[in-house]
Amino acid sequence: MSEADWLAVWLTIKLAAVTTAVLLLVGTPIAWWIARTRSWLKQPVAAFVALPLVLPPTVLGFYLLLFLGPNGPGGWLTQTLALGTLPFTFAGLVIGSVIYSLPFVVQPIYNAFEAVGERPLEVAATLRASPWNRFFTVALPLARPGLLTATVLGFAHTVGEFGVVLMIGGAIPGKTKVLSVAIYDHVEALEYVHAHALSAGMVVFAFLVLLVLFMINRRWEPLR
Amino acid sequence: MSKIEVSLQTALGGFALDAVFTAPSRGITALFGPSGSGKTSVLRCVAGLVRAPRGKVCIDGECWQDESRRHFVPAHRRAIGYVFQEASLFAHLSVRDNLEYGLNRTPAKERRIEFGQAVEWLGLKALLPRGSQHLSGGERQRVAIARALLSSPRLLLLDEPLSGLDDAAKADIVPYLERLHRELSIPALYVSHAAEEVARLCDYMVLMENGAVRAHGALGAMLTRLDLPLARSDTASAVIDATVVERDDAFQLTYLEFNGGRLAAIGDTAPMGAKARFRVHARDVSVALVRPERTSAQNVLAAQIEEIAEDAPGRVVVRLRVGDTILLARITRKSASDLGLKNGMPVYAQIKSVALLR
Numbered sequence: 001m002s003e004a005d006w007l008a009v010w011l012t013i014k015l016a017a018v019t020t021a022v023l024l025l026v027g028t029p030i031a032w033w034i035a036r037t038r039s040w041l042k043q044p045v046a047a048f049v050a051l052p053l054v055l056p057p058t059v060l061g062f063y064l065l066l067f068l069g070p071n072g073p074g075g076w077l078t079q080t081l082a083l084g085t086l087p088f089t090f091a092g093l094v095i096g097s098v099i100y101s102l103p104f105v106v107q108p109i110y111n112a113f114e115a116v117g118e119r120p121l122e123v124a125a126t127l128r129a130s131p132w133n134r135f136f137t138v139a140l141p142l143a144r145p146g147l148l149t150a151t152v153l154g155f156a157h158t159v160g161e162f163g164v165v166l167m168i169g170g171a172i173p174g175k176t177k178v179l180s181v182a183i184y185d186h187v188e189a190l191e192y193v194h195a196h197a198l199s200a201g202m203v204v205f206a207f208l209v210l211l212v213l214f215m216i217n218r219r220w221e222p223l224r
Numbered sequence: 225m226s227k228i229e230v231s232l233q234t235a236l237g238g239f240a241l242d243a244v245f246t247a248p249s250r251g252i253t254a255l256f257g258p259s260g261s262g263k264t265s266v267l268r269c270v271a272g273l274v275r276a277p278r279g280k281v282c283i284d285g286e287c288w289q290d291e292s293r294r295h296f297v298p299a300h301r302r303a304i305g306y307v308f309q310e311a312s313l314f315a316h317l318s319v320r321d322n323l324e325y326g327l328n329r330t331p332a333k334e335r336r337i338e339f340g341q342a343v344e345w346l347g348l349k350a351l352l353p354r355g356s357q358h359l360s361g362g363e364r365q366r367v368a369i370a371r372a373l374l375s376s377p378r379l380l381l382l383d384e385p386l387s388g389l390d391d392a393a394k395a396d397i398v399p400y401l402e403r404l405h406r407e408l409s410i411p412a413l414y415v416s417h418a419a420e421e422v423a424r425l426c427d428y429m430v431l432m433e434n435g436a437v438r439a440h441g442a443l444g445a446m447l448t449r450l451d452l453p454l455a456r457s458d459t460a461s462a463v464i465d466a467t468v469v470e471r472d473d474a475f476q477l478t479y480l481e482f483n484g485g486r487l488a489a490i491g492d493t494a495p496m497g498a499k500a501r502f503r504v505h506a507r508d509v510s511v512a513l514v515r516p517e518r519t520s521a522q523n524v525l526a527a528q529i530e531e532i533a534e535d536a537p538g539r540v541v542v543r544l545r546v547g548d549t550i551l552l553a554r555i556t557r558k559s560a561s562d563l564g565l566k567n568g569m570p571v572y573a574q575i576k577s578v579a580l581l582r
Binding site: 119120122123124125126127128129130131133134137138141142144 | 271272273298299300301304305306308310312314315316325326329330371372375381
């Protein structure tokens with residue numbers, strides 16, 4: 001593999017790690033809110049979060065490009081804050097990836113919170129635990145299998161994305177050119193050996209991820 | 225001021241709750257009634273898990289809720305211990321960590337029950353390192369009770385803690401509850417629809433029906449009030465609180481004294497001077513006008529008729545005063561008529577068998 005390919009691998013891992021961290025921070029409160037709220041907004045918000053499941057990644061990428069571009073409201077904001085514009089930067093990739101993978105993180109965490117139910121939180125309340133304390137000492141630990149699943153899915157899904165990245169990031173080596181884009185470029189240039197090396201690596205990686213996922217689910221079954 | 229005051233009005237999805245009662249803040253008070261009568265709703269409101277739109281909950285003058293001045297203390301700031309119907313242990317914590325959950329959140333100066341004490345009371349020592357997943361139903365409920373006690377509550381709330389258990393597990397737990405009742409000064413509200421449990425464990429009773437309080441009073445009085453359904457059910461019975469005074473090993477009898485006289489019970493091992501409670505079924509008590517001689521019944525007590533009511537076709541139930549204690553006798557209407565039983569008449573109550581509860 002060429003140095004450029006290794007660069008793409010490294011960038012992909014970095015992007016997936018940062019995206020997963022952001023996703024857990026953003027997705028957990030969203031999942032908690034959807035699981036606990038009695039507001040009529042519950043279904044609309046859940047549907048909105050699930051949008052990336054059905055939309056073609058190019059649609060997401062296109063709107064993000066417009067939104068974050070120099071003439072979009074997001075672009076106006078980042079420029080006002082002296083951050084420049086985000087498309088074709090690593091930060092732009094992270095934002096795109098977070099939105100694209102959000103349902104894959106929110107859904108398992110939401111399911112886990114639902115499975116925990118109201119009772120353990122009520123018990124904790126009668127044992128003098130405040131609402132925040134109940135969340136951190138009861139809800140989160142009991143939702144651990146869901147959080148693990150979300151972490152693995154969020155990471156893997158970000159590694160596997162293509163359309164959003166291409167639309168919003170382009171293919172700047174070392175900056176926005178991730179694995180899937182590198183493979184595409186190799187194939188276009190008829191460099192099949194290089195494409196094989198990266199693609200086979202992806203297949204093995206995807207298999208290992210799913211294997212880990214199924215093992216997590218088995219390990220935690222007794223908790224459900 | 226030493227009382228529990230509860231007044232709750234709420235409508236929850238077509239179910240109206242209007243429960244008003246006061247109970248002593250000593251001993252165990254039963255919230256008794258059929259399923260769906262609102263017992264658990266009352267308990268949840270007292271705990272602060274649910275806020276009744278109109279309500280007042282005070283214990284010994286300290287109010288946890290008083291909607292007349294929009295005062296509501298959330299559950300985690302109330303000194304309560306709640307034992308749910310299913311033990312609801314934290315699945316991610318060991319038995320020890322479950323027990324310490326409330327203890328660690330109780331300020332040191334409010335702690336009145338020590339870890340070792342609760343563990344000893346409920347026989348949990350061997351279970352401490354175990355995961356809460358690997359316990360039997362009875363063990364789980366014992367851990368839940370100890371966990372509630374360790375948050376040093378001013379009021380213990382028990383929501384049918386035995387109903388999810390099989391008979392063996394029930395028999396396993398009841399002695400622990402009785403011991404807590406005897407040795408612990410924490411008042412409790414005990415939700416149950418099992419008369420047997422209530423007769424055994426409780427001192428005061430709040431009778432609920434269709435979301436309202438039908439009546440409340442001392443256990444002995446409530447069980448024997450002829451205007452309430454309890455005294456008219458097939459298992460109608462009275463309770464006698466007595467003290468062990470003598471043992472007859474030759475005949476395996478224990479003699480007990482209460483303020484209406486002296487009783488003999490079979491095969492009791494309670495130590496001398498111990499308090500014991502009997503349940504005397506109305507169907508086991510008969511009435512005589514003269515003191516019966518040469519009868520097989522060991523227990524004959526001088527009594528006075530307080531009230532007679534027909535409870536089923538051809539049957540009457542007679543309320544008898546024996547000292548300060550009330551007994552019930554169920555006899556045929558014909559017997560009552562033949563003997564010419566009337567209110568205020570002195571008679572003899574003949575008790576066929578005495579069931580020792582504790």
